[in-house]
Amino acid sequence: MKRESYEYTPLEVYHAIRANRPDIAYDGFLNKVYFDEDEHIAHIHVSTRYEMEDYTPPAEGEEREPIKPVDELDIINANGDYVYRDAFTLRTRNHTAPTRKLNPFTGLDISFPVGEGILDFCYTDFTKEQDDIMLFGALFSHRKKKQEVVRNSEEVYKVELEHMEDTLTTLGDYLYQSVYSSIFPPYIYEYTKETIPAFIRYITEVRKEMMRRIEFVFDDEFYPDELSKFLPCERYSLYADVYDTPLSFNRDERFTMLGNYSARQLKRGNIDPAEIVQRLTSHVPTDEKSPLEQALGLEAGRVQIFYHVPRFMAAEYSVSTIHDMLELEFTKMLEYDIRLHKCKICGRYFIIKGNYVSDFCNRVREGNTRTCQQIGAQRKYDERLKTDEAVALFRKYYKRYYARTKVNQIKPDKFREWNYKACEMRDRCQDGEITPQEFENWLYGSFKNRKKKE
Ligand SMILES: [Zn+2]
Numbered sequence: 176m177k178r179e180s181y182e183y184t185p186l187e188v189y190h191a192i193r194a195n196r197p198d199i200a201y202d203g204f205l206n207k208v209y210f211d212e213d214e215h216i217a218h219i220h221v222s223t224r225y226e227m228e229d230y231t232p233p234a235e236g237e238e239r240e241p242i243k244p245v246d247e248l249d250i251i252n253a254n255g256d257y258v259y260r261d262a263f264t265l266r267t268r269n270h271t272a273p274t275r276k277l278n279p280f281t282g283l284d285i286s287f288p289v290g291e292g293i294l295d296f297c298y299t300d301f302t303k304e305q306d307d308i309m310l311f312g313a314l315f316s317h318r319k320k321k322q323e324v325v326r327n328s329e330e331v332y333k334v335e336l337e338h339m340e341d342t343l344t345t346l347g348d349y350l351y352q353s354v355y356s357s358i359f360p361p362y363i364y365e366y367t368k369e370t371i372p373a374f375i376r377y378i379t380e381v382r383k384e385m386m387r388r389i390e391f392v393f394d395d396e397f398y399p400d401e402l403s404k405f406l407p408c409e410r411y412s413l414y415a416d417v418y419d420t421p422l423s424f425n426r427d428e429r430f431t432m433l434g435n436y437s438a439r440q441l442k443r444g445n446i447d448p449a450e451i452v453q454r455l456t457s458h459v460p461t462d463e464k465s466p467l468e469q470a471l472g473l474e475a476g477r478v479q480i481f482y483h484v485p486r487f488m489a490a491e492y493s494v495s496t497i498h499d500m501l502e503l504e505f506t507k508m509l510e511y512d513i514r515l516h517k518c519k520i521c522g523r524y525f526i527i528k529g530n531y532v533s534d535f536c537n538r539v540r541e542g543n544t545r546t547c548q549q550i551g552a553q554r555k556y557d558e559r560l561k562t563d564e565a566v567a568l569f570r571k572y573y574k575r576y577y578a579r580t581k582v583n584q585i586k587p588d589k590f591r592e593w594n595y596k597a598c599e600m601r602d603r604c605q606d607g608e609i610t611p612q613e614f615e616n617w618l619y620g621s622f623k624n625r626k627k628k629e
Contacts, residue, residue, distance in 0.1 A: 185419035192380045193498050198370045201377060202495035203339060203362035204278075208503060209491055210289065215511045217292060217504060219285045219494075221358045225277045225339050261538050262291035263354055277336075277343050280357045289507050290515070290526045292355055296501065297386050298523055299353035301378050311345045312371030338362060346374070359497045381498050385505075388414055389524065393508065393515040395532065408509040424502040427493045432486040446485055458483035520547040564611045565604035569597060572618040585622060593621055 183191070195201060207220040264286045276282070325331045342363040343350070350356045361374060390397055391414045392407050402410055415422045446454075464475045494500045515524040518536040525536035535551035543550070576593065579585040585593075597618065604614040 186421065189384070189420055192377055193496070196370075196373060198363065198365045198367050199374055200362045200364070201359075201497065203342065203360040204281075204358060205493060205495045206358060206500075207491050208494050208500070209489060210507055215289045215507075215513065216286055217289050217507070219358065221278075221280050221283045221285065223282045225336060226281045262295065263287045277340050278357070278360060279351070280354075283358075285354065285358070287354075288526060289504060289511060290513050292504050293385060293389060293501055293508075294524055294526075296353045296355045296497070297382055297389070299356070299382075301349065301352060301356075301375075301382070304349040304352065305375060308346055308349045308371055308375070312366055313368070315341075315345065315366035316368050316370070318366065335362075338364060345371075355497045355500055359495065359500055378497075381501065384420070385501055387418070388420075388505070389515060393513065394524070395514055395516055395527070407512060407514070411509060424506060425499075426503055426506065429491045429493065431489050431491050433489045434484075434486050445487070451485060454483050454485060518547050520550055558605075561607060561611070562605045565601045565614060568604075568611060568615050568618060569601045572597065572621070576622060579622070597621070 193201070204222045204224070206222050209218040209220075210216070211218070265280075266284045266286075267282065323334050325334055339360075339362060343360060345363070346360065350360050356378065363370060388411075392410045395403070405413070412422060414420070458479070461476050461479070464473070465478055467473075467478055468475060492503055494503055514527045516527050516532050517523070518525055518538075519534040521536065521538070521540045523536065523538075525538070533548065535547040537546045537548045539546050545553075573594070576585055576590060580587050580590045600609070600614055600617055603609050604611060609617075
């Protein structure tokens with residue numbers, strides 16, 4: 176089969192961009208994702224595979240700058256986008272902190288309202304750090320490829336560790352701009368001339384497609400006359416048909432029973448926190464075997480302990496790439512019927528809460544100290560003041576000149592002409608084209624002031 180003039184369909188291109196390559200794979204980390212079905216919150220536990228308790232840098236005469244341990248807060252405070260600071264809650268687990276992290280986000284529990292992950296990724300300007308990673312990539316592509324011989328799992332891990340460290344050193348500043356690119360880094364096996372450009376293309380294309388898709392599916396102002404009667408999921412099937420993108424995704428769901436109480440469990444079997452406390456505290460150890468324990472030959476108290484120390488059902492998703500995470504979150508947005516609205520100030524989407532659609536989001540834009548909502552409220556207040564002032568001036572002079580038509584100082588047709596112009600001027604004043612002072616000067620000078628003494 177010759178493929179010389181083979182024409183790729185949009186669907187083939189879609190898959191090709193997301194496919195792993197021999198030099199770079201997009202699934203560097205394997206993270207666990209859970210959803211709170213009631214609150215529409217996503218929880219991600221970031222893999223700890225590349226955290227080390229004890230680390231010795233590679234020897235054999237190779238000189239390497241030791242990387243200083245980075246705190247996740249350093250990154251958030253240094254160059255985190257505002258979207259991510261506001262919407263994401265980051266927590267460390269209660270274990271001893273590792274001595275060294277290759278990626279500052281490893282081991283974190285990250286929670287956010289479903290939809291914010293996609294928005295954070297879509298609103299990140301990845302072009303900022305693009306030139307730097309291109310330079311690194313070009314530099315590294317001249318490096319001789321090492322012959323890697325591994326004899327056991329420990330050595331495999333060591334090699335992987337080195338590759339991941341390399342990857343994060345090269346791409347770090349680029350990746351740490353958004354949450355998903357930080358916690359789903361790629362894994363570079365080898366630097367060819369095509370490696371970094373392929374990764375940039377991957378990020379750019381995945382982001383572009385998702386932007387286009389969320390507008391089509393969730394934007395309440397996108398062709399509302401035609402689309403408002405559709406459910407988001409129905410709009411999605413139309414979108415997939417129009418743009419030739421996949422209609423189905425794999426969601427790798429795993430059912431599990433969790434021992435700790437968290438917001439991750441599924442609804443059925445969800446026990447009230449007060450009842451959990453009651454069950455835990457009412458446990459009395461016993462030496463007497465219950466009938467079931469006798470029948471099954473279990474030790475005394477084994478059955479009761481499962482009642483007093485409850486476990487909870489949970490659905491756990493394993494996700495390893497940015498695009499799979501975006502798809503998983505996207506499908507959850509469809510399930511939860513989430514809608515987006517564009518903020519009238521910053522022009523970015525925000526999640527509609529309840530039935531009331533606000534004009535402004537409650538985020539703080541870069542370079543601002545106030546949220547769009549606060550800025551918007553101030554603007555509306557200023558506008559009302561301006562409107563009120565223009566209306567008051569108009570009324571004052573209307574009354575004055577109308578009275579003069581009654582005593583024939585102003586002819587009725589002249590007054591009508593003036594009234595028409597005055598309304599126009601009032602509107603211009605309300606729109607801020609002219610100041611109230613200019614408006615008043617014009618009103619005052621419209622007719623000769625005959626009462627003025629000579
Ligand atoms: Zn805004």
